[in-house]
Amino acid sequence: MTTAVLIVAAGRGTRAGGEIPKQWQLLRGKPVLAHTLAAFAGMRIVLAIHPDDRARAAALAPDIPLVEGGATRAQSVKNALEALEGTGVTKVLIHDGARPLVSRALIARLEAALDAHPGAAPALAVTDALWRGEAGLVSGTQSRDGLYRAQTPQAFRFAEILAAHRAHPGNAADDVEVARAAGLDVAIVEGDEDNLKLTFPGDFARAGRLLEGRTMDVRMGNGYDVHAFTAGDHVWLCGVKVPHDKALLGHSDADVGMHALTDAIYGAMAMGDIGRHFPPSDPQWKGAASHIFLAHAANMVREKGYVISNCDVTLVCERPKIGPHAHAMQQELARIMGVEPGRVSVKATTSERLGFTGREEGIASIATCVLVRA
Ligand SMILES: Nc1ccn([C@@H]2O[C@H](COP(=O)(O)OP(=O)(O)OP(=O)(O)O)[C@@H](O)[C@H]2O)c(=O)n1
Numbered sequence: 001m002t003t004a005v006l007i008v009a010a011g012r013g014t015r016a017g018g019e020i021p022k023q024w025q026l027l028r029g030k031p032v033l034a035h036t037l038a039a040f041a042g043m044r045i046v047l048a049i050h051p052d053d054r055a056r057a058a059a060l061a062p063d064i065p066l067v068e069g070g071a072t073r074a075q076s077v078k079n080a081l082e083a084l085e086g087t088g089v090t091k092v093l094i095h096d097g098a099r100p101l102v103s104r105a106l107i108a109r110l111e112a113a114l115d116a117h118p119g120a121a122p123a124l125a126v127t128d129a130l131w132r133g134e135a136g137l138v139s140g141t142q143s144r145d146g147l148y149r150a151q152t153p154q155a156f157r158f159a160e161i162l163a164a165h166r167a168h169p170g171n172a173a174d175d176v177e178v179a180r181a182a183g184l185d186v187a188i189v190e191g192d193e194d195n196l197k198l199t200f201p202g203d204f205a206r207a208g209r210l211l212e213g214r215t216m217d218v219r220m221g222n223g224y225d226v227h228a229f230t231a232g233d234h235v236w237l238c239g240v241k242v243p244h245d246k247a248l249l250g251h252s253d254a255d256v257g258m259h260a261l262t263d264a265i266y267g268a269m270a271m272g273d274i275g276r277h278f279p280p281s282d283p284q285w286k287g288a289a290s291h292i293f294l295a296h297a298a299n300m301v302r303e304k305g306y307v308i309s310n311c312d313v314t315l316v317c318e319r320p321k322i323g324p325h326a327h328a329m330q331q332e333l334a335r336i337m338g339v340e341p342g343r344v345s346v347k348a349t350t351s352e353r354l355g356f357t358g359r360e361e362g363i364a365s366i367a368t369c370v371l372v373r374a
């Protein structure tokens with residue numbers, strides 16, 4: 001499953017005022033959009049922008065693909081969805097660039113809900129009494145039962161929401177409206193009071209106060225693993241099958257690199273190690289592919305609201321030679337964890353023929369991982 005984040009930032013922000021559109025105005029020293037992009041760090045992002053903002057966007061986010069927005073929010077979304085077609089994306093989170101305070105915990109709730117529904121969106125139940133008003137006077141009351149305040153990101157299965165946008169006349173306030181018009185069920189996920197949309201000038205001060213109260217939590221973990229050689233004709237290392245004149249012995253597939261990395265991630269969250277989550281005494285994990293362990297650890301990271309900032313795996317062996325496979329290993333680890341390959345490093349060293357790795361009795365691996373929660 002490949003998830004893309006589609007951030008719409010092509011509006012002109014007329015209600016917010018200011019010399020430049022609201023998403024480019026500074027909030028605690030950085031453009032609003034920089035905060036929004038940081039909230040999705042490590043995920044695949046596409047940004048819809050106004051043609052006048054191309055230079056600003058290229059300077060702020062040189063590595064993020066840009067799509068030209070349209071005259072309405074719905075048109076901007078549709079343009080970006082069309083640009084994503086055929087790229088292998090299966091799920092999409094559609095988010096307002098003007099909501100810089102979206103949290104990782106909210107993103108994780110949406111991703112979980114999307115496993116069971118074609119769409120999922122955050123909302124807050126209306127808690128204040130509702131009135132109608134005319135000429136400055138209360139003219140009636142309105143039941144608040146079943147009423148919600150809609151937020152973004154709104155999450156969908158990609159093919160369904162693209163088809164829904166293609167079929168819609170184009171005047172929808174949000175993507176939930178488009179999805180519902182196409183008959184898709186959209187699950188309501190608990191929203192976040194802090195996930196405000198900058199709409200009016202006064203919203204900037206509130207967003208600034210909320211950002212000030214946020215502290216960044218950075219966590220580091222390390223992992224170490226060893227597996228002995230046995231008879232065989234290949235080894236599994238960092239998710240790649242490497243031909244060799246021996247195999248590695250273990251309860252699972254003995255992928256020593258992936259085990260060290262998985263332990264580093266659990267360690268960063270103070271959640272023990274692989275053995276705690278997948279006990280070797282449990283026969284169901286005998287011969288298990290280690291990607292199950294790594295994917296579990298990466299999911300825990302998301303559920304706890306962190307992102308994998310980077311990780312680094314070192315394999316210690318004389319043979320097989322790792323260099324020719326290092327790129328494939330990097331790509332595979334990144335795919336399993338759902339992060340950009342640039343955040344994953346795989347390298348190797350020999351131990352100068354010293355010790356058990358030097359005598360080619362087995363392979364050792366050490367890994368480090370850094371998690372960040374903004
Ligand atoms: N043609 C448009 C209009 C809106 N948006 C984006 O949709 C989000 C939510 O829209 P809104 O808050 O209404 O933004 P603006 O249209 O910019 O604001 P205004 O209506 O005050 O001009 C914003 O991130 C905005 O940049 C967009 O990408 N393309």
Ligand SMILES: C[C@](O)(CO)[C@H](O)COP(=O)(O)O
Nearest residue numbers: 096150151152173174197199
């Ligand atoms: C999509 C949205 O953010 C949901 O709350 C909102 O509808 C878009 O902004 P607008 O102020 O309604 O234009």
